[in-house]
Amino acid sequence: MSTYQHSFPDGNIGTVTSVLSNTDVEIVRKNQEMEKEKLPQNAWQKFMRALEVPHEDKPLSALRNPDLEPILVEERTWGFWSFFAYWGLPNFAVATFSTGSALLALDLNIQQSIGSLVIANVLIAVFTILNSNPGVKYHIGYTLSQRMIFGIYGSYVGIIIRVGISVVFYGYQAWLGGLCINMVFDSFSQNYLHMKDTFPESVPMAKKDLIGFLCFQLIQMPFAFVRPSRVNIPSIVTCFMTLFSIIGMLAYLVQTNGGPGPLYYKEVMLSSSQRSWMWLYSMTIWYSGISPAVANQSDYSRFSSKTLSCYLGLFIGIVVPGTFVSLAGMLCASACKGLYGSAYWTPNEIVEEWLSNDYSSKARAAAFFIGISFTGSQVFLNLTQNGYACGMDLAGIFPRYIDVTRGTLFAQLISWVVQPWTFFNTSSSFLNAMSSFGIFVTPIMTLNIIEFYWIRKSNITLIDFFTLSKKGAYWYSAGFNWKSMSCLLIGVALGIPGLVYQSEPDLKANSAMMNYYYGYMFFIPLVTGVLYFGLTYAFPVHHEKMCQNDPLDFFNCFSDEELKKLGMLPFQADMCEYLEAQEPRYSKEKTVVNDGKKHDNIQECSNSN
DSSP states (O other), X not given: OEEEEXXXXXXXXXXXXXXXXXXXXXXXXXXXXXXXXXXXXXXXHHHHHHHSOOOTTSOOOSSOOTTTSOOOGGGOOBOHHHHHHHHHHHHSSHHHHTHHHHHHTTTOOHHHHHHHHHHHHHHHHHXXXXXXXXXXXXXXXXXXXXXXXXXTTTHHHHHHHHHHHHHHHHHHHHHHHHHHHHHHHHHHOHHHHTOOOOSOTTSOSOHHHHHHHXXXXXXXXXXXXXXXXXXXXXXXXXXXXXXXXXXXHHXXXXXXXXXSOGGGGOOOOOOHHHHHHHHHHHHHHHHHHHHHHHHTTHHHHTTBSOHHHHHHHHHHHHHHHHHHHHHHHHHHHHHHHHHHSSOOOSHHHHHHHHHHHOOOHHHHHHHHHHHHHHHHHHHHHHIIIIIHHHHHHHHHHXXXXXXXXXXXXXXXXXXXXXXXXXXXXXXXXHHHHHTTTHHHHHHHHHHHHIIIIIISTTOOOSGGGGOOOTTSTTOTXXXXXXXXXXXXXHHHHHHHHHHHHHHOTTSOOOHHXXXXXXXXXXXXXXXXXXXXXXXXXXXXXXXXTTTOOXXXXXXXXXXXXXXXHHTOBOOOTTOHHHHHTXXXXXXXXXXXXXXXXXXXXXXXOOOOO
């Protein structure tokens, strides 16, 4: 609280107690200076002004644009089925359907692979719920949470990691999407089905695959202009379409084969010790493939209308489809082994086999529906978990010039650079790619949970996310939190040797490093968490706003019920004039004394820019 001399409308001058501390007032003023629009003085400044993101009358600064602000009440429309679909998308998809190819390559059988997936999915669901709460409670995304963990400038490290993974995954999922759309094209034309390759053998893709990839990219691009919160309905529809396709494929293949096929009865020749580590590795492979979605869960949990609906939707969406689709993929591959002599791990391989054997109207109709279903799920999977995620993250680095739409277009345009077709050259390449992504984001998720729950006691200030003031709650040391950054580097570094050994089988592997890599889903959180606990205990943060909420709803983003729980005063539309005069504003609920007289008509303070 602060006291000020204030001239009241009746001409009296008295002492007023503000709901804002001196630190709050300085942060608000600093933010206003950053957000103040300056008239361009030359051609270059006019050009740069023209490049700024559309922001209507909302603030724009080096740390802020409308896509970074907490989500308003009227935009929080996601319920149970929306979150079920968000997590259904990566499960009702080609990658999950073909997961068995990686797991059975570890010399596990179908039963053991499914057992490891059930355990992994439950743990992933719990980890996701814990990681989503900055979005659920404060309606902020992954980008702002990085400022809480690493500092205002240090946040760029976590953001850049996520951007890099988004681009890689976008290309990877777009390539799978191209295979899906080829099923539709195959149902249209027998000539397309049997299209001859014209590329030299050194190019690891077919002409047909390239056409599908380019067409899929073109289909995705218009969705960059759709708000992320608006794709929940089509996501729900495509999830159920793909579910029906998977059920139909599974029923047909198992019935036609007369049973689940030879892979189902595969014997496990591993020793008990080897089997234990392969169980861990299979869980890690599965976790790694969806770990980026776990990391940026707050980007979508901030759209939740009710907390319980969010938790139930994501828990069921992770556990049930994640187990069923993987099992269906293994059983389909096993039945194909019995029927056709080869285990087909992707839907497009199965459809091509059907059409090659019998190009009938029945087979073509099945190919068309399966192709449309999987194509739809791939489109919205890639957008929600990679395209939009990249846009949100890039907005945190260049807020003046990049918003979600521009960032999504960026991911779409450069995703070809990662050459996703190389992921499918050999099973080992596929395995290594799938099992390495989590190394980089798992420490970030661990730090996020510890910082939010243990250090800040689930209470954070929002106005400090957008300030360069040294008194801000996330300034730390020159804008960097050296403790969390050290833990991130150590957590990642310990996983790198195992990745190198896995990628280069000719190298003599260190058994300890390999085992750490096999189980990094468990070991990285343990190492990173214990280290961060220790550093925070040895070097505690002393800040006057630690474990506190904002005194006011600066962003007009909370409901009356939320304001009551958080102990905040509400936003009012007519709050500008005092701050513009660089004076604090006060709560009308506060009683102030002026020469013995009480005044209750003082306005609340808020950054209403």
